[in-house]
Amino acid sequence: MKILLATFWITPHVGGVWNYMQQLKEKLESFGHEVDLLGYGEGHNYVHIINENRRIEKDKLIPLRTAKLLEKSYSSKHVDPVVKYYELLRYFYELGVRNLGLEKYDLIHTQDVFSTVCINRIKSNTTALVATLHGCVAHELKHYVTHIHKTPTSNLACVYFDKLEFEGATYAEITIVANEWLKNTLTSEFHVPAEQLKVYHYGYDTESFLKRMDEKTAIQRPTDKKVIIYTGRLSEFKGVHHLLGALSQLKKSRNDWVCWIVGDGPMQEELINQSKALGLENDVFFFGRRDDIPYLLSISDIFVLPTLMENQPLSVIEAQISGKAVIASDVGGVPEIIEHGITGVLSPAGDEQMLTMHINYLLENEPYMKNLGFNAKKWGLEHWSPDKAVQKVLGVYENAIFKKRNK
Structure with missing residues (x-):
């Protein structure tokens, strides 16, 4: 299979998501699959396929004049500034990924709700999508807007991030979570159907x-x-x-x-x-x-x-x-x-x-x-056996491809 592991977060970075992507790539390749890694680059200034050293600079994606118009379209007092920030990042991410191309992949495996929602919008209808959620983004960002940033429109931002969490957890054919805590959070708080979720803990080299x-x-x-x-x-x-x-x-x-x-x-x-x-x-x-x-x-x-x-x-x-x-x-x-x-x-x-x-x-x-x-x-x-973990992920891939073909 030709597989794309994609994240919305800046890569490379310190933390579990990047480590997971690297180790999963290595294990999948040991089984004969071709694997690319995609994410935002430093400072969110470009989107890149890391292992191929291919990138699309943000200022090449969209002329400065158009970018200013785009900024202006989100300047309404009814738009929360944190929501505006992420909406603009989503816009540039989708443009960048579209320019880098998704046509060659049999399966795309996203690593967060943002990349899942964005890539679902622009990928081919025949490409299977699997998502792994490494935490609850809505919890973190809602805490940020209500306790740290404390914007007057924080209630609107909370609604936005709740919707994003639901969409990011349901748009893939199958969504993987690492534990029962996250499964219970998604089903009880965000009303994600339980049958959408598979609980598989991480492997580690x-x-x-x-x-x-x-x-x-x-x-x-x-x-x-x-x-x-x-x-x-x-x-x-x-x-x-x-x-x-x-x-x-x-x-x-x-x-x-x-x-x-x-x-x-x-x-x-x-x-x-x-x-x-x-x-x-x-x-x-x-x-x-x-x-x-x-x-x-x-x-x-x-x-x-x-x-x-x-x-x-x-x-x-x-x-x-x-x-x-x-x-x-x-x-x-x-x-x-x-x-x-x-x-x-x-x-x-x-x-x-x-x-x-x-x-x-x-x-x-x-x-x-x-x-x-x-x-x-x-x-x-x-x-934390990596071999057992990757076999479970491969099983999810096969089920997702079967599910996609039989829709």
Whole structure:
């Protein structure tokens, strides 16, 4: 088969969606399929097929004069500015994808509601479409317009994103989700028919990850302290500000630890300033975006994910494979991949006092901490088999093509 894996998000990027696309491409190609990767480019300035290095620049898609007219058409006071932003991005995305061409693909596998809705509008009627949803976009964007951006038209934006979530979950022949939490959210909150959805957890290339753990870099762990580590985006939803709050409390009772924050994002500067204001500049270290996360995990002791909103986090999967004790928020699909007290610790999202207590308990009880890591690795190596996962995806592809041909 000739397959296109497509996303609306900027690629390459730090995070689970891009990792999933890369690993799925590699596995599909090992079975003899041809696979292309498509997404927005840096700064949303172009749409590109990454592996072919083919791109369509935004300013080539549409003359500047026409672009200004398009901007003006969305300037009504009745149009929410966040909705306007995404509507314009959708417009350029569709133009770019159309110019790059979809005719040669037997199947297109989208990775979010935006790309699903856009590509469904412009693809051939004979091309099968499968969607994998890696989280609830409506939840994130509705939180943004009501709590962060706080626009006077936020109610209209919420209606818009609810509609987008429904369409993105139903326009494909089959929609894949990673856990029961997201399936239940889509069926109960957005009224997506249950028969539309298949629940298949992610696979992960555990063999490559284990090899990369042995590839040493210049970073060295302190000899006299335990290492607490966070890896991922530095955005509000990841709750790193709560981790810093918890560490500030922890420092009052013990100083036998350091914390490594690995990743970048829109809150990076704010978090660095918060760390300084809390007097943690000698305890918390911001590493930025790095390619040696497997090695950094290998020399750490406790992985913490203080997330406020989550689907099936790649960072937890990697921490499990590396055999670390995991403390993660009990939100979204996280409780489905951590058995509390056995393969990790679940902590109430946003509760800094409880997070402090959990970290302190693991530091105080090293045998328990190591046992959590041992159990997590054993479970992770069995559960995240990439071969089993890709076989399930191929089964979905075959069913989607059959369904399309028999419509």
